[in-house]
Amino acid sequence: MKQWLPYELHTHTFHSDGQHSLLELARSAKELGLFGIAMTDHNTMSPLLEREQIQSETQLQIIRGMEWTTFFGHMLAIGITAYVDWRDLGIQDIHKGIERVHRQGGIVGIAHPYRVGSPLCTGCYWEYEIADWDDIDYIEVWSYTFPSIMNSNQRAFQLWTDRLNKGHRIAAVCGRDWHVSSVKVTEPIAVTYLGLDNNRDSALDPTEVEKLAVNAIREGSVSVTMGPRLQCTLQIDPSESVHGIGSVVKVNETVNTAVVKVEIDFSERAEHWQLDDQELKVRLVSNKGTVGELKVSQQASTASCGVDIEGVIWLRAELHGAFHNSITMIAFTNPFYFQHDN
Structure with missing residues (x-):
């Protein structure tokens, strides 16, 4: 039996370019009624040093991860246990990096593939050459607040649809790309519900929950909503x-x-x-x-x-x-x- 739980899968702290600590982010996520978040700071996993303590204090589940932030695109890597280097990857080498994530049992997702790139957001627009789309676990088809009305997200949603039509089984999620928790947002916020397989009567420990959440994305047990x-x-x-x-x-x-x-x-x-x-x-x-x-x-x-x-x-x-x-x-x-x- 699946338990459907709300997550935010794209977040940042002041360890990269966010404006809050992981604890402040976790408290804000709980206030929004979320069960968990994925911690995806740019090119670092350093905020996760406080993960266990913050999970215990806030009762918010935190999936370990990072966001590769490169000149050729941003890729989310979640469910990993250690830092995965990307600095040797050229525009034709993304599959080498993906293999490193998969080796740890993690999954990869293309972040905001059609967001405006340089000079406004260096590398935000996806340019990596993908030789095998079956290597891609998920696409962030909705990004930011009120995501459904944004042209860049509509293009990302169509990209996902085109890949499905080609026979690829790729999950689709939303990601707020959350940088600031202190500002009250008036626009709709989308969340990703993950269907977690839990056949036990007793509570799971955080490591088991993390594995179930990652596996839910891997298997496409996902429903996305703004309401x-x-x-x-x-x-x-x-x-x-x-x-x-x-x-x-x-x-x-x-x-x-x-x-x-x-x-x-x-x-x-x-x-x-x-x-x-x-x-x-x-x-x-x-x-x-x-x-x-x-x-x-x-x-x-x-x-x-x-x-x-x-x-x-x-x-x-x-x-x-x-x-x-x-x-x-x-x-x-x-x-x-x-x-x-x-």
Whole structure:
């Protein structure tokens, strides 16, 4: 059974260019109703020397990591136990660095790939040559506050979609790129919900939780939102098991339909976002485009429909509606993947 928990996966302290300590960041994250953060200072892991003490004091889970900040792009490396050097990597050498992260059991993600680069933000725009996209564990498709309306994020979201269409199984997350905790933010803040596998009745220690969180991203057990949490399940046959977000669904040649169920949780972190009472749309999107549309609201938060899955290799859910004076995407899930037996 999965436990869905809210994370912020891109943060900084004054050990690089942030304006707060790790303790101040952790306290602010708890105030926002977060379960955990990834500590991703630029090119250093030094703030993590205080990790155990701060986790104990704040009860906030802290994933170890860093952000490679280079002339050719910024890459997040999380779930690592020690500093991973990047300084010998040229524009064609990113896979050497990725292998070093994977060797530690960590994962890598492309940060804000289409943010404006030099001279405004040196290296922020992604230029590394990727020879094998299967090496990339995730893409930060939403960055900053109110991320859905930013052109750079829309391009990143399309990059992710294009990679899915090519058959790659890459997770998508949001990352606030959090530098200042003392300033009250009025724009919406997106969070990444991770589905952690926890079959134990007793509490897990922080190291085990870190591994579960990293594995959730690796497996695409991820739902991203600026407001209510979007949950989605899929079932091929009523007599068979229900598949969750990120699952690989095996389909034989005689099957061409599936039942998709969506559920909107309006209660989680409800004090940290505002959404007018309205009828919302959930689009079921795949490599074949939109294959279904459902209507949900606070009064009817669950809906389901049959979907034609012939030729579908992936499928995700997207929540759309009026949010902060804009008609926009409010939330999205990572995909289900289909493995068709021919």
